[in-house]
Amino acid sequence: MGQLESKTAVVTGGSTGIGLATGIRLANEGAHVFITGRREAELTAAVETIGRDRATGVVGDVSVTADLDRLYEAVGSRGKGLDVLVANAGIGSFSTLEETTEEHFDQTFAVNARGTLFTVQKALPLLNDRASVILTGSTAADRGMDAFGAYAASKAAVRSFARTWSTELKGRGIRVNVVSPAWIETPGGTAAFGDEETARAILDNVAATVPKGRMGRPNEAAAAIAFLASEQSSYIVGANLYVDGGANQI
Template sequence: MSFTDKNVVITGGSTGIGFATAQAFINAGASVWITGRSADNLKKAAEKINSPKLKTVVSDTSNLAGIEVLEKAVAESGNKVDVLFLNAGIAVFAPIEFATEADFDAQFDTNVKGYFFTLQKFIPHLKDGASVVFTSSNAVHLSNINVGVYSATKSAVNTIAKIAANELAERKIRVNIVTPGPTETGVLAKVGMPKDVEKQVTEQIIASTAVKRMGQPEEIANTVLFLASDKADFITGNEFLVDGGMTNYATK
């Protein structure tokens, strides 16, 4: 797939799935903006990708001020956006009994408000025929413990994306959802889980997939590129599970 002369914006692009997707788009010829809250992480990402086609923007899309920083940076380039990948997200694991208001608000601000208002602000900057992709999670389809708030945010994301697909159809803008399952992004280490517990949890997760392994960020990126390409011109308002069969396997 070629994305030569295409302009791509990726929120949460300094690590994990966002980083892998940025790398894939650049390899396919696109010019890419990535955002992140950490200037240091963005610098490291830029050094790894090492391409003049990559631009970084320090932007916290959990609030409107941060979204406006990103919007201004893209608008000042004078380029319309061909692909918007709404990917920035956080997860805090806790049972409903012990979830805090702060953790609830942080997840909804980043995972829901951030997606909604980033899309809103970028609608005028999207080319007719552009592609928008939302990152969801297969947690939406499972009833696992400790992810009540996180799953609720991703359920909201799915609904917003499907409504956006209808609202933007007149401009031939397609909106789809990529739904990863367990992916090696280091999320368990980031939450400070002890190494022995992390190993045990990882083994349990792997056992719950049909393919008996974790996914790789590059595998999610491949799906995003397909959905953004002209090969997916007849696809909009749909969700694509990329979870190693976990959703169906887990319900057996």
């Protein structure tokens, strides 16, 4: 038996990258996983990868509250509440202070901060006592990276949410924690740099600066999330678990 046998889980942004790897890992631990994504074709492929008997896909955008309502209506129809919520959906692109537009700022915060808040808020009626909520943060929240100001600030908000919500939900035994990856090889991460050749050159340079000596893999972030989802982390509350190959630690 897996660590999450007969549990119900939600993973937002579950079509690719860390979200998909997390859906696979939680399903392998025995959970039935609801995954969301904005692109139906990618979401359908992700469900096939995880297994139709172990996953349900719900098309939606976390910045649209009506889409979140549809997600939780589907989860509620299963009749088992919700044991694990992974608020993973996020976006990021480069823009210096001088270049930042209202559209760039609003879009970044609409998904990363506002979307995370309402993903968790709207789950509250379904969350079972002693449920685990995991938010996807970023090591960028701790650093002053050029042209990443709005993204970093939105992820700093996510870190702050975890502290506050841990206090507010402790009476129900619900634990809230953050996983903060650094450079993980994902399609979204590559797209942020534009064309593939440019992205590869930048990411190779980044990898050389990581103490581990390479980029992270989605399944490594998923392993950390699975740990926080399980009873193995029962005494961990309000924490920020870095999955960064030592980049922010050494």
